[in-house]
Each structure stands twice: as structure tokens, then as C-alpha cells.
Amino acid sequence: MSRMTGVVGAVLGALALVATLAPAPPAAAAAFDPALAAAFLRSQQQPDGGFETQGFPGFETPDAVLALAEASQTGPGWNGNAARVAVAAVVRNGKSPLDYLDDLAETTTSAGQAAKLIVLDAAPLSIPPTQFDPQGDGAVNLMAKMEGGRRADGSFGSPGTLNATLYAAIAEAEFGDGTPAATRDFILAAQQANGGWGFSGDPKGTEVDVDTTGLALQALVAARVDPYSTAARRAVAFLRANQLPSGGWEAFGEEDPNSTATAILGLTAAGRAVETCWPSAIASLAGRQAADGHVASPNDTYGASTFATSQAVQALGRKALPAVRAPAYCPDDGYRMVAADGGVFARGAPWFGSAAGLHLNRPVVGIAGRPGGQGYWLVAGDGGVFAYGDARFLGSTGAMTLTKPVVGIAATPSGSGYWLVGSDGGVFAYGDAPFLGSTGALTLNRPIVGMAVTPSGNGYWLVASDGGVFAYGDARFLGSTGALSLNRPIVGMAATPSGNGYWLVGADDGVFAYGDASFLGTPAATPGPVVGIRSGTRSDSFVTADAQGRAVTHGPGIEVVDPAPALNAPVVGIAG
Secondary structure, eight states, X not given: OOOXXXXXSOOOSOOOOOOOOOOSSOOOOOOOOHHHHHHHHHHTOOTTSSOOTTSOTTSSHHXXXXXXXXXXXOSSSOOHHHHHHHHHTOOBTTBOHHHHHHHHHHHOOOHHHHHHHIIIIITTTTOOGGXXXXXXXXXXXXXXXXXXXXXXXXXXXXXXXXXXXXXXXXXXXXXXXXXXXXXXXHHHHTOOTTSOOOTTOOTTOOOOOXXXXXXXXXXXXXXXXXXXXXXXXXXXXXXXXXXXXXXXOEETTEEOHHHHHHHHHHHHHTTBOHHHHOHHHHHHHHTTBOTXXXXXXXGGGGOOOXXXXXXXXXXXXXXSOSSSOOOOBOOTTOEEEEETTSOEEEESSOXXXXXXXXXXXXXXXXXXXXXXXXXXXXXETTOOEEEEETOOOOOOSTTSOOSSOEEEEEEXXXXXXXXXXXXXXXXXEEETOOOOOOSTXXXXXXXXXXXXXXTTSSEEEEEETTOOEEEEETOOOOOOXXXXXXXXXXXXXXXXXXXXXXXXEETTOOEEEEETOOOOOOOSSOOSSEEEEEEOSXXXXXXXXXXXXXXXXXXXXXXXXXXXXXXXXXEEXXXX
């Protein structure tokens, strides 16, 4: 069976609202030189042709070989023959890395090692894994060695080590008849309550193991699990929640390039376009390259190995791995929070700037994302508008004398217009945003606190702090809390993608669902006071944010609280 090119055909419809972390502002992307990294790897080659600088046979060489192959690629696709020639040309003492791999394949009895050789080396170098014989001294059937370690429950290798099963799941997808259902189910059952996977595969574990989780995401996508399924979304949420402010991930208390690399590969497998959605992860990993080409690691204190450099080359190149991947896309599942001083904090969405360094006439009160995710607007209480990314300034009330302050902003679906809304329900339309009515002339029981827009852009809702809802244009009234006695006031509103439903959220994170908006229960971990709600591309998931900058992702099987960023002023809004 030929090597799969890496596209999962169906994303099964809707995209999930899992807010992936990209701390703001992201570090500027550092230049990474794969040729310099390959030169470092070549300098570490051992007399047997391999790269076992730390004395653990079979640990470093398979990854180093893939990194050398990755660095050799010059075209947009993958050329297995060119990869094999490049690796064979790396010779010391008359031995190439292929000689080392041939000997390793002949001597190993480990199902996990065989699976790893298939995924990292045989497939990328276009060597049939059933006849692995780089030296020409007798073929080894790596698939048979791997299959010999299959257990009745679908796992591979020794109990208590999940990686063998994860590599086997990928190998079966590439060269077998597809990942066995029992293997897929075994991996799914091993997911921890926190959304990640641990090295032992114990679902009752609580460890934060980014490396295993990144590999598990690759294995699930290879096993044809929907990359926007609950399991995959929980895994992405786990990675988001554990990303460091620097953009990388840690292992054993220190930022670790291997963890960062495996997280990037897992996210890529799940269809998250890391350059766009998680730019700080790329910048963090690339920025660790030293002048000699190696990628600095906390493990360098034990003597620099090749492992961090090898995995960094793989993750930053991403031509060979992930072996199977969903179509690259930056789903509408990230968000940005804005503070009263204009500071913007982006998670799973690009950061384009903020008003934090400006002298503001009035505090910022809201944020609206431009459809497409490549820009946003901020609005202050006087209606002053600040545009970033591809969002254009189209007008403001900054020079007007307002009856009541502006409390929010909403974008048109085209991204070529926006509305501002005042606490009295006065609506101000700019660009292609139509004026469809307001409560400016009404006597309200409570002030307006938010606004949501229909998918057509020809309608909008206003919501008051008592949960009273006012519908205009093609927006339909579907219910309100106006007649209820609330524990805390309503602070925001978000519409479902269909426009046939909406959520209201209270300051205590109490959520009220109407129309086709899914009610997901009472949050188990409530931040507070909540200041806003952000919906995405599904009617069953949303994100709320509190004044401290903590955000909660709500969805089927998901409730993840993101840690708060360092703030100089309270958060006042959240948007895409």
C-alpha cells in the first residue's frame, strides 16, 4: 500500500469551538535553518552510522534519519527517493544511518520499535516495511514484527507503554488495512479526564504529558477519528490549556522543544493550521536554534543529544509528519479577549496589535473579530474605534456627544461593516452594516449590555442586563430572561451559526439557551465575574471570559478553564 499523502477526507461537517492557546503578543517568528540543523546532526554521527549519543540503542537514530530526510526536501511535496539518497550520503567510518537502521531492524523484537521504524523511516524513505533491507543482506518484515506484538485488547507491545500502540495505529493506517477498531477504541479509552494522554495509557492518570498527547492526536486522525470529535477537541483544549506564555510546552517543569514539537505535529494532524492559529508555538521552537545548528534543550545539561534538533526539524518542516492529517485550516474556534486599557490577549487566533500603549479618552468596552480571523476592532466607551489586522476603520462616534456610553461592537458577516450599540440601545451603523432599528427611544427596565448579529447581516439582537431581548430585521425573538429573577445580571449574548438560536450569559457564568442553542448545563468551575461570551461554528459550544482573563470552553464533554494572562486592567470583552 502506498504511503498516504495525509488528508482525512471528511471533517464531518461542523467545526468545534475549542479555544486553542496562542498567547498575545506572540513572539516574532525566528528564522530556522534546517540545513544548519542537518549539519549539526551529521557532526554527531557515530562510527556505527547511527546517532545514539546518549547510549540508548534505537532512541535517537530513527528521528535523526527523518530529520535529515526532511531537511533534504526542496519541493512542495515529499520525495521519498531523494530522502533516501540524502540519508545514505551521510557516512562515517564507512557506515550510513541506513546501515544502523538495517541492523536495528534485524535485532529488535519490540513491536513498538518496529512500528516506530515504519512510521519514521520506512515510509518516508520509500522502503517497503514488509521488506526492510537497506543493506541488501536479507529483508526484515517490520509489519510482521509489529503485528506479533498485538494484544487481544487492540494494544501493541508491553502493557503500561502507550507509545507502541500509537505508532502501530499510524503504521496500520499507512500500510495495513487501516487502524483496527479495537486499537482505535483502546486509544480513545486511554484519554485522561484532563483531555490528554499519559505515557502509561492509564485513563485515571492526571499527568500533563504533552509528548504522548501530541502523538495520540496523530494516531487518532490516522485511525479516521473525526479531528473535530469530542475526543480530539478535548485533546486540543488540553494542549491549549498547558501552553506556556512563551508559546512552547514544558516537560518536568522546563520549556521543552520535544514537547513543543510533538504538540505542533498533533495539532497539525488535527487540522489546526499552526502558523495561523498558533504562531507563538512556531516562533518558540524556531527561536531555540543555536549558532551551531542544534536546538537547545534542558537536557543539554546532560550533554547535547540529537533528539531535540531532530524533532524540531520534523515539526517545523511538517512534510513527512504527520503521516495522516486533516485539511489545514484555522477553525473559527480561537478567541481574543480585550482589557479596559486596550490590551488584547489572543488564544488560538492571531494577534495583530492592541491599544494598550495609547492614551484613551475612555476605557475600551468591547471587541469584534472580522470574519476570516485576520483582524479585529476595539471600541471604547465614547465610541472610538481601533482597527487591527485586515479590519478597516469605517467610522466612529468618538467625536459625537452621546446620550449614553457605547457598550459593544458587532461586525457584519462580510467584514466590511460594524455596528456600535449604546447602553440605551442606540445603534450606530458603519460600512455595509444596515440600521434596522434600536431601543434608543424606549424606556428600558435595564441598560443594554450586548448585541449579536444574524448570519445574513440583515438582522440583530440587543440584550439588556435583565436578559430582555430585542430583535430587529430578520432576527427572531426566541426567548429571554426578562421575566426571571436572576442571581446576577446578564452581561452578553452570542448567536448560533444558523441564526436560529442564541445564548445569554450572566456575570456568574449562568448560561441561558434559546432556539437551536444547546444548553450544556451549569459550569463545574465558574470563573467570575464573567464579562462576555463568544460563539463559534457550532451550536453546541462557546467560550465565556471573566474579568481576570480566565476563559471557559463549554462543549460536549469539554469544560476547560484557561489560565489568566497578566493584566494591567480588567478584561471587558471576548470575540473571535
